[in-house]
Amino acid sequence: MxxxxxxxxxxxxxxxxxxxxxxxxxxxxxxxxxxxxxxxxxxxxxxxxxxxxxxxxxxxxxxxxxxxxxxxxxxxxxxxxxxxxxxxxxxxxxxxxxxxxxxxxxxVGITPVVNKGVGVKNVSKKQLIDIFTGKLTNWKQLGGNDLPIVLLNRASGSGTRLTFEKWGLEGKQSKDAQEQDSTGMVRQIVGSTPGAISYMAFSYVDKTVDVLSVDEVKPTESNVASNKWKIWxxxxxxxxxxxxxxxxxxxxxxxxxxxxxxxxxxxxxxxxxxxxxxxxxxxxxxxxxxxx
Known part of the structure; x- marks a missing residue:
């Protein structure tokens, strides 16, 4: 220090x-x-x-x-x-x-992140909503590997969660699931849990997790700047x-x-x-x- x-x-x-x-x-x-x-x-x-x-x-x-x-x-x-x-x-x-x-x-841009073994790189906005509201339960339903979808949310007081639900889920609330206050802990859990998905600020993303594109739009700074990526x-x-x-x-x-x-x-x-x-x-x- x-x-x-x-x-x-x-x-x-x-x-x-x-x-x-x-x-x-x-x-x-x-x-x-x-x-x-x-x-x-x-x-x-x-x-x-x-x-x-x-x-x-x-x-x-x-x-x-x-x-x-x-x-x-x-x-x-x-x-x-x-x-x-x-x-x-x-x-x-x-x-x-x-x-x-x-x-x-x-x-700050916010992106959905997944365990590297799910086998999915892109989802539609509707599919993203269906994942977090519990309508989709296995990654094979999205063309990925045969793994149960494991949701991980930020705590209800989190601004990251509010932003993700408002702009990523079109105002819909994620289904009840495990919650974490710490973004660092979210990254650790997603990186080590088969089938896991959550969301975090771009600044926390590293090589231990994969990001998801939405409707073929990648979560990049340039796409945030132009509002092509709307979760920010x-x-x-x-x-x-x-x-x-x-x-x-x-x-x-x-x-x-x-x-x-x-x-x-x-x-x-x-x-x-x-x-x-x-x-x-x-x-x-x-x-x-x-x-x-």
Missing amino acids: KKGSLVMIGGILSIMLLTLTGCETQSNSGKSITIVGSTALQPLVEAAGEEYGTENVGVFVNVQGGGSGTGLSQVQEKAVSIGNSDVFAEEKSGIKASKLVDHQVAV SYEHMYTNGEPTGLTKQFLTYMMSNKIQKQVVSKLGYIPTTQMQVSRMVDGKITPIKKGM
């Missing part, structure tokens, strides 16, 4: 940190902010936090997961400096979106009111050329400046006119 940077994730330590530090704090050892929420956004904020801590000795950026719902509820309660979310605050029940300020720092979301960093102090400084750093050009793309995210369209909370798509 780099000097001047502190990234703490999970377990009792995370709970204690939330309880004791709350929002921006200062002690004899330096300043710190706590950021909680989306696991899809977590790798990017961790990386930026380490870079920021290295450049600003004595500043600590504490990054934790927990899901978009946790991030939004914690920042709403002013328990943390920033709440990370894959979804608009308006999409989460119990969240007073008008009290929060949205800082869109990147775009903005990565939001919410503050309770306009940010000040260290929180404002770190958000400015997140949007700096250094982070956007060197870190965002490197980790599999898409800078918002590369998008060819914008999408509102109601789903309305508007082409972006470049050079305006």
Whole structure:
């Protein structure tokens, strides 16, 4: 871990940190902010936090997961400096979106992923829906190997799940199945379980799992940018009111050329400046006119 940077994730330590530090704090050892929420956004904020801590000795950026719902509820309660979310605050029940300020720092594509032994590379949108709603139960029904389909969902508070169900399943809910809070654990289980299928941010995909194309459209950054691949979301960093102090400084750093050009793309995210369209909370798509 780099000097001047502190990234703490999970377990009792995370709970204690939330309880004791709350929002921006200062002690004899330096300043710190706590950021909680989306696991899809977590790798990017961790990386930026380490870079920021290295450049600003004595500043600590504490990054934790927990899901978009946790991030939004914690920042709403002013328990943390920033709440990370894959979804608009308006999409989460119990969240007073008008009290929060949205800082869109990147775009993330989300893709269905399968165990490498299923023998399927492409499905139609209808087939994807039928898989997750339980109408299809064996990969041979899709031209694959004779293996039962094993569903794995993210937890109900997950922004990744909400985005996948909204744009991948056309608003239909996945059938009850095993759930996991951690995207890393989802990848591990899918990679080691014959017949398994789930979904995750592009930034988590590695060689241990296969991605599925949908209607012959591949889950690529260029297809997200043009909206040919529709399962994507903005990565939001919410503050309770306009940010000040260290929180404002770190958000400015997140949007700096250094982070956007060197870190965002490197980790599999898409800078918002590369998008060819914008999408509102109601789903309305508007082409972006470049050079305006």
